[in-house]
Amino acid sequence: SGGAKGEGEKTIGVALLTRGHVFYRDLEAGLRSEAQKKKYDLVITSAEFDLGKQISQIEDFVTRKVDAIIVCPVDSRGIGPGIRKANDAGIPVFTADITATEGAVVSHIASDNIAGGRLAGEYLAKALHGKGKVAIINHPAVTSVLDRVQGFKEALSAHPHISIVADVNGQGVRDKALQAATDVLQAHTDLDAIFGINDDSALGALDAVEQFRREGVIIVGYDATPPAADAILRATALKADVVQYPTVIGTTTIQTIADFFSGREVPPIVPVQVGIIDKTALEKTANQGAN
Amino acid sequence: MASPLLAMTGIVKEYPGVRALDRVDFDLYAGEVHCLVGENGAGKSTLMKILGGAVQMDGGTIAIDGRQTVINSPVDAQRLGIGVIYQDFRLVDELNVAENIVLGQEPAGYGFLTALDRKAEHRRAREVLALLGESLDTRVSAGFLSAAKRQIVEIAKALSRNVRILVMDEPSASLSDHELNNLFAIIRRLKSEGVGVIYISHRLEEIFSIGDRVTILRDGSRVETGAVQGMDRRTLIRLMVGRELEQEFPKEDCTPGREILRVENLKAGMLKDISFSLREGEIFGIAGLVGAGRSELAHVLFGARSRDSGSVQLNGEDFDPQSPGEAIEAGCGLLSEDRNRYGLILQMNIRENVTLSNLRELVRGLVVDRRSERTVAERFAGQLKIKAPSVEVSVETLSGGNRQKVILARWLFTRSKLLIFDEPTAGIDVGAKREIYLLMNDLVRRGIGVIMISSDLSELLGMCDRIAVMCNGRITGILQRQEATQEAILSLATQFAEAEDYAG
Amino acid sequence: MPAERPTLSRVLSEYGIGAAFVLELTLFSVLSPHFATVDNLLNVTLQTSITAIIAVGMTFVILTAGIDLSVGSIVALSGVLTTVVLRADLPVPLAYAAGLGAGLLFGVLSGTAAGIFVTKFRITPFIVTLALMTIWRGTAFVITEGRPVWELPEGFSEIARARVSFLPLPTLIMIVVFALAHFVLTRTKFGRYVYAVGGNSEAARLAGIRTDRVLIQVYVLSGLLSALSGILLASRVNSGQPNAGLMYELDVIAAVVVGGTSLFGGRGTVIGTLIGSLLIGVLRNGLNLMNVESYVQQVVVGVVILLAVMMDRLRKR
Amino acid sequence: MPAERPTLSRVLSEYGIGAAFVLELTLFSVLSPHFATVDNLLNVTLQTSITAIIAVGMTFVILTAGIDLSVGSIVALSGVLTTVVLRADLPVPLAYAAGLGAGLLFGVLSGTAAGIFVTKFRITPFIVTLALMTIWRGTAFVITEGRPVWELPEGFSEIARARVSFLPLPTLIMIVVFALAHFVLTRTKFGRYVYAVGGNSEAARLAGIRTDRVLIQVYVLSGLLSALSGILLASRVNSGQPNAGLMYELDVIAAVVVGGTSLFGGRGTVIGTLIGSLLIGVLRNGLNLMNVESYVQQVVVGVVILLAVMMDRLRKR
Numbered sequence A: 001s002g003g004a005k006g007e008g009e010k011t012i013g014v015a016l017l018t019r020g021h022v023f024y025r026d027l028e029a030g031l032r033s034e035a036q037k038k039k040y041d042l043v044i045t046s047a048e049f050d051l052g053k054q055i056s057q058i059e060d061f062v063t064r065k066v067d068a069i070i071v072c073p074v075d076s077r078g079i080g081p082g083i084r085k086a087n088d089a090g091i092p093v094f095t096a097d098i099t100a101t102e103g104a105v106v107s108h109i110a111s112d113n114i115a116g117g118r119l120a121g122e123y124l125a126k127a128l129h130g131k132g133k134v135a136i137i138n139h140p141a142v143t144s145v146l147d148r149v150q151g152f153k154e155a156l157s158a159h160p161h162i163s164i165v166a167d168v169n170g171q172g173v174r175d176k177a178l179q180a181a182t183d184v185l186q187a188h189t190d191l192d193a194i195f196g197i198n199d200d201s202a203l204g205a206l207d208a209v210e211q212f213r214r215e216g217v218i219i220v221g222y223d224a225t226p227p228a229a230d231a232i233l234r235a236t237a238l239k240a241d242v243v244q245y246p247t248v249i250g251t252t253t254i255q256t257i258a259d260f261f262s263g264r265e266v267p268p269i270v271p272v273q274v275g276i277i278d279k280t281a282l283e284k285t286a287n288q289g290a291n
Numbered sequence B: 001m002a003s004p005l006l007a008m009t010g011i012v013k014e015y016p017g018v019r020a021l022d023r024v025d026f027d028l029y030a031g032e033v034h035c036l037v038g039e040n041g042a043g044k045s046t047l048m049k050i051l052g053g054a055v056q057m058d059g060g061t062i063a064i065d066g067r068q069t070v071i072n073s074p075v076d077a078q079r080l081g082i083g084v085i086y087q088d089f090r091l092v093d094e095l096n097v098a099e100n101i102v103l104g105q106e107p108a109g110y111g112f113l114t115a116l117d118r119k120a121e122h123r124r125a126r127e128v129l130a131l132l133g134e135s136l137d138t139r140v141s142a143g144f145l146s147a148a149k150r151q152i153v154e155i156a157k158a159l160s161r162n163v164r165i166l167v168m169d170e171p172s173a174s175l176s177d178h179e180l181n182n183l184f185a186i187i188r189r190l191k192s193e194g195v196g197v198i199y200i201s202h203r204l205e206e207i208f209s210i211g212d213r214v215t216i217l218r219d220g221s222r223v224e225t226g227a228v229q230g231m232d233r234r235t236l237i238r239l240m241v242g243r244e245l246e247q248e249f250p251k252e253d254c255t256p257g258r259e260i261l262r263v264e265n266l267k268a269g270m271l272k273d274i275s276f277s278l279r280e281g282e283i284f285g286i287a288g289l290v291g292a293g294r295s296e297l298a299h300v301l302f303g304a305r306s307r308d309s310g311s312v313q314l315n316g317e318d319f320d321p322q323s324p325g326e327a328i329e330a331g332c333g334l335l336s337e338d339r340n341r342y343g344l345i346l347q348m349n350i351r352e353n354v355t356l357s358n359l360r361e362l363v364r365g366l367v368v369d370r371r372s373e374r375t376v377a378e379r380f381a382g383q384l385k386i387k388a389p390s391v392e393v394s395v396e397t398l399s400g401g402n403r404q405k406v407i408l409a410r411w412l413f414t415r416s417k418l419l420i421f422d423e424p425t426a427g428i429d430v431g432a433k434r435e436i437y438l439l440m441n442d443l444v445r446r447g448i449g450v451i452m453i454s455s456d457l458s459e460l461l462g463m464c465d466r467i468a469v470m471c472n473g474r475i476t477g478i479l480q481r482q483e484a485t486q487e488a489i490l491s492l493a494t495q496f497a498e499a500e501d502y503a504g
Numbered sequence C, D: 001m002p003a004e005r006p007t008l009s010r011v012l013s014e015y016g017i018g019a020a021f022v023l024e025l026t027l028f029s030v031l032s033p034h035f036a037t038v039d040n041l042l043n044v045t046l047q048t049s050i051t052a053i054i055a056v057g058m059t060f061v062i063l064t065a066g067i068d069l070s071v072g073s074i075v076a077l078s079g080v081l082t083t084v085v086l087r088a089d090l091p092v093p094l095a096y097a098a099g100l101g102a103g104l105l106f107g108v109l110s111g112t113a114a115g116i117f118v119t120k121f122r123i124t125p126f127i128v129t130l131a132l133m134t135i136w137r138g139t140a141f142v143i144t145e146g147r148p149v150w151e152l153p154e155g156f157s158e159i160a161r162a163r164v165s166f167l168p169l170p171t172l173i174m175i176v177v178f179a180l181a182h183f184v185l186t187r188t189k190f191g192r193y194v195y196a197v198g199g200n201s202e203a204a205r206l207a208g209i210r211t212d213r214v215l216i217q218v219y220v221l222s223g224l225l226s227a228l229s230g231i232l233l234a235s236r237v238n239s240g241q242p243n244a245g246l247m248y249e250l251d252v253i254a255a256v257v258v259g260g261t262s263l264f265g266g267r268g269t270v271i272g273t274l275i276g277s278l279l280i281g282v283l284r285n286g287l288n289l290m291n292v293e294s295y296v297q298q299v300v301v302g303v304v305i306l307l308a309v310m311m312d313r314l315r316k317r
Ligand SMILES: Nc1ncnc2c1ncn2[C@@H]1O[C@H](COP(=O)(O)OP(=O)(O)OP(=O)(O)O)[C@@H](O)[C@H]1O
Pocket: B015, B016, B018, B019, B020, B038, B039, B040, B041, B042, B043, B044, B045, B046, B047, B087, B387, B388, B396, B397, B398, B399, B400, B401, B402, B427, B429
């Protein structure tokens, strides 16, 4: 990099929320593969949940005079000043996964976290036949997670016989989630279900459930990463996962930018489907893949 | 007679397992030098720490000018015009000499944001040092100074304050005669200005040359207070140790054996052309003024500092240790002059400090044999009369002299063939000094070579077979026991001083 | 702590890390065309200002042989408090006075608490400030329920965006804070006492210094400057973020120590800290500009810090 | 470091924090019916074992007046290396030998590197291990591209799940590690040297101790134990997680310091560390059992740590 740019070659700055979670690895992979096709240069940085750092990274992009910026904001409002800086410099900004509420954004490409949480809640309610005790392995320091939990709780509120008996912080990583889930299982011998706010949380909970050999507890995860899908297929306690399609978010984002570069009009919001998958759904897609 | 400047009555201080002071009375008049003597651990420093506000007493009263006062902190003591030179140096290594000297006396006003006048500080520091006949560079950090220089800064620090009561707790322990004379001149001047001076020393001749009255402490109790004039050395010693002490320097003649150390044209740092040799069973003294390079020589021989050129042979083999560990393995030991900085591990207890350099000998299988370790420590503690409740107490709680004995014990336990003692008797009481000399006799008898660096000339003259004199990094002469006199040593010790000063 | 007029060459030789810093600047100038522009350099100072200001307080604390792990949480909670108060229905000038006041006052109170625990209860600073770190972080989350505080009065975000002539205001504040701190440390009684207490607290006490007071003061200073940074950060992101300042303690201590201040107290300078902060700030900026992958960046940052400090040590042999 | 037979009452009075720990146990037993069950208490020791094992190495390092910030990253990278090797197509016993060997060897190498930088280049341990912390973390992410390493051989997860009679294997390993460490510190030459170097390193050197060697050894020990923990953790979560062990350094140092070891070296015990680790582990467990909200938990943890240490200090007056 740094050399003279050829005709048509574009550089895009990417400010990720984190690179420590598989979801963002997939999103990044989507970005990369599509950018490679389009021959764009990607400059990928990660703020690791530090908003100040993320703004600095955007400032560095502005200094570098990149052709476009993709942000997965640490915080929807807080990223405003960074986006405005890019606006001032005339660099188009796109957000992926998490919206920005301030500053001018060309297009937002994401799945809806509240809706995803709702899906998880509805799935559990059905599986529990409207009755039972539920725990959340939470990581309430991140906006997208707060949204998931909000959607989850909304869905459950329609079922008066389901109660949320524990809400513990697993920090979104598998080892800490395992510890938190262990404590929950200790305290609630009659627990029926666990919602993990991402797959590391859900898999940590699964580790705990398996180590306790606790029959009958079901787990719903979020993100449908390969290890989680594998666990679902193996008929473990992890029964279902909310799927976002982070890779698709990634590729769609680059396609949207390509459209924008070529002068086409792009919509302000580009939705990427969310869904929930369980063993049956997974087996079906696997068969389709085989066909 | 007017009421005393200071009257301490019935002072009591307890430490776990020790009654450091037991109803001690002590007074001081303006314009007098009141000496305080006693064996190691008798309670001298503790009494002075109470006066300086460094520790709190458990009972008793203190009156100044006849008025009862309370001293709860060093700040209180300063306000009352009390200045203390503590036995264990209390310098801030990271501050320079001037900053250390004026520490705590920065100008008042505008609260803590008061701007400092650094030029004035250096000027003030140089003035005070000049009184002591010293021309130390005031910009050097205190951490770089040798023990003696630190002592001088410590004295300057106390002198720079306008005090009415000046306490000196063993100010002379690492000073040579030259500095001592300057110190005495100052004390006399202060006396004439009406300052009361409390002077603690284990070098009893100092008591007779500077003291007006003397108080003797033994085991935390006052034994006697009286005029120095009416007292002779023998009585003083008897009152201190509780019995007669025959022959202060019990030198035994011992026929030197093979040569064990040969130093040829050694150069290192400030050291130039050092050549000498040492034979089994010999006590080789090194004399010199402060900063002559004696300690540096010791460190170079011991592998704690690297050398530039020259050769050293130990037992006929080339000896160029790259670390103290190697030197110790080859049978060489060094007792360093600054016990607190370079000797003791203060957090450890007596037992652990004594055995530290020779643990190997106590290891059975994988473990350190605690029982024999304890036996060893107790044996030395007894032999050296270390005053402590047990060998399991932390050395932090020991008096200055007793700490010195611990470090001495460590080297006695290493079974070295060559022992270098740098100021071995600093802060050690007369009784214990004699024990140490007896031990040295014992060592030589076993064929060990001893190098003794000391600023106490009488000790060198009393104990050494030969005495090398150093000045500005060179050996200016080596005297046989018979030809060694105070005058001869002094003239060699100052031989190059002036010439080099001009040259530099 | 000699501090006669610091010329560039004096600074380089005395604050050893300076040479490494100059080398770094040179390298990035060669490697990236975007680096050595006025804009980018101002940009770096702006980015660095937040942690650099905290690093000043940390330098004082570390000089006394203490440590302050609570800085990052103070950043968060002071930002939250300021923004919460700003949202209250107060007339504009009063809202600002109350908001900024609340943030800074909190910093002072936290520092006072730390100082009192350290001096009066003799609890080691590491534990005291670690406890405060988790307490304030938790409080920030409890107050905000985990969501950022936003919809602030129009002008608030202007604080961090304002420029005084060409200098960003945070940069200017950073410069002023460093200049003052340098003066205080090298020229005033308080500064002298900070070194004395850190170098040998028993010696300082015996010299008549009220060491407890000095210690409390340094923690208050650290709290206050962290709160100031917290407010600047809140203005920069135009919101009160309960998770702001995460892990700042490590970044800040790293800057201070890279700058030559000893964790055992008594040795160090704020000029060193400034260079340490900038060295790390420039490194991040330069690597971003050069398009270094973020995982690889971590590796490179670690290696460079090690090399820089090593260069310093080898030169001082 | 007296270490005659430690009876319960001796432990309580000597390791001051012990009283606070007993109080904590009592309180939780009263407050939560789920707490004082054999199952839960074993659970706590299992959970604590990972950080407690690291804390043993950290105790050695801190006793020499050093610090090791790289432990959390070593946990991650050793777990990653072990699992990566396990996935390679090797016959089973060889795969295990190679996998575990790779993880542990990495810990030893990291510790050696730290020790060499600290002793030969005289770089302060804080900087050395901070640099290694970011370097190893970055490396773990580069190797895995940020994804967990999974699909491991069947038996791997059994390591952490195995029980020896009723004791979970990690708990047993923790007990063995503590017992050995206690023995080494109080009974062997090496232990004595660790205290000496931490108490006064120059005096220790002049007493003939090869201080550099001692320092390198403690960092190696810390690296090795961190790697051991990393492997146990990987087995527990049946995968190599590049983000494992985040922030462990603070948790571990907190446990060591709460347990009475001085950050300035020369003072401390592994029994104190064990109590410190358990005190914090039990606290987290108890609060989870009592369903305390996670934000509030943080506040409570901070307050309790402060109170516990304060209790210790007040009692020692
Ligand atoms: N902090 C302490 N804890 C326990 N015991 C102490 C403490 N400080 C002093 N002691 C004890 O008090 C006694 C008196 O000590 P002090 O230092 O006053 O002796 P000293 O007369 O000055 O001896 P020296 O001539 O060796 O300096 C000694 O037995 C010493 O061990």
